Amino acid sequence: MLPQGSPIMVIDGDLVFEKGVVERLLGEERENILITRAVESANINDRGSKIISNIDGKVIVSKNNLLSHELFSGMFKLGVNASDRLRTIVSKETYWDQEMAYPLHELSQHCHLYSLCLNTRPSIVPPDSYRGDASWEGEPRRIQKKGNTIIKTADKGKQKLINEVHWILKLPPELKNYFPEITGYDLEHHPVYYEMKYYPHPTLKTLLLNQAINLEKARDILENILDFMFSQVYSRKRLTPPPGYIRYCYLRKARARVQASRSKSRTFDSLTEVPNLVINGHEMTNLATLFDQISLDAKFLGKLEPPFLCLTHGDFKLDNMLIDLATGNFILIDPRGKSPIGLDVDDPISDLAKLFTSCHGFYDLLHEDLFTLTIKKQRSTMDIQIEFGSPQVQANFEKLTSWLLELLSKYPEIADEDKNWQRRLFFTESMLMIANAPFHLTTDPGSERLAMGLYVRGIQLLNQFLNSYPLTKERSYFMVNVNTLVDYQAARCVSPTFTEMNHRTVGELEKTSSMLNQEVNLSFQAMA
Known part of the structure; x- marks a missing residue:
């Protein structure tokens, strides 16, 4: 029986936690505190997130049909008045075989309850199907033109090509005219290949780099393509994402790729190992430190989680948009086929972030070797200067970025359903740049320079992002039911x-x- 006339603290018998959790709870001046955990999910139905509170943490809604772990995370404290009221409530036989959430719901009708949300260290081990492929190595493909046919062949990296073929073949009839027409394939024998119709059109990347079209024309083309993507592609296969999607799709993948690239390039290794980089005169925190900080900040990661998954292109860059200037038609080539964790659906922001790497991230300038890069090793850092060539093209890309941000806000899937879309966009863009860098460490001439340029630009973007959207810097606790x-x-x-x-x-x-x-x-x- 609960003691009368005294405050109480209740702890689940199957809760394992560090001492700091109790110290934090007892240190709260407010009475009637429910411990909750930050959830890496945008979905309010996930564990730990069904408790709704105002800015002060006061619980303003508490349903009576919840399981206890959905209302609090195994620990709470009550002041004298609330504990006496709870004692009366639980003396009713109707509650004797019920979850603690039920009497707490009744208690919330009489007393103010508050939520104390803690950052907790991740203890989830994803199922095999959630692990995807975090390998750093590129997927070599050979592309050959024969008459009016393009033949794409893959050996070591054949799975991506197989996924691409399956994705295109499964498209509904009304979408097929916007993607390559496959005329033949063999996915059983070695090497795998497929044949597609040749389209004699330039990419949007080529048109912009060569300044073959003005900025207004580029805007019209992109708006046409984005209207199509939002109305015909992102509206299909809508699904609720599992928790921790960003952690496993981007943090884990980028870290694994960088770690797996060790010894491929001594200079690249040195670039990734120092704690800080000085880029164009600005000191910036390097990847390892940032990853540790981000990985322990569940509240921060929760704001990066997608509200939904859907059909996406997967490699939505300017270089994969073929434009027929005479008719205004377009073909979107090289769809990815699978998400980073092997699903047929993905976060639409990942598509838009790929687009932003082209213009805001200057990926296309890097890929075309339109940049200068100097690196000087210091004692505990590296002094780096990176500049991008073709000032007019760079200015156009910067203007295009500003216009795209304005355009994207008109789509309901962004404006109405994804309140953190800009935050998620810029984070994903930086992660894509960093994860793409080791991919280019090959024996090809200039590959090391390109890899370092991508990595430096990615670190630059990630630090700029964290200046705009800072980490919570709250302590992370170990606590698990x-x-x-x-x-x-x-x-x-x-x-x-x-x-x-x-x-x-x-x-x-x-x-x-x-x-x-x-x-x-x-x-x-x-x-x-």
């Missing part, structure tokens, strides 16, 4: 006293984990 075997394994890593558990309990956790993993994998299969 042991509901599955994965939770149990995570708890064992940090708590020496949590190493003994009888075989029966472990067996129950294994059974629960198996059921949960089966459900998760089924949901991924449904997405695919």
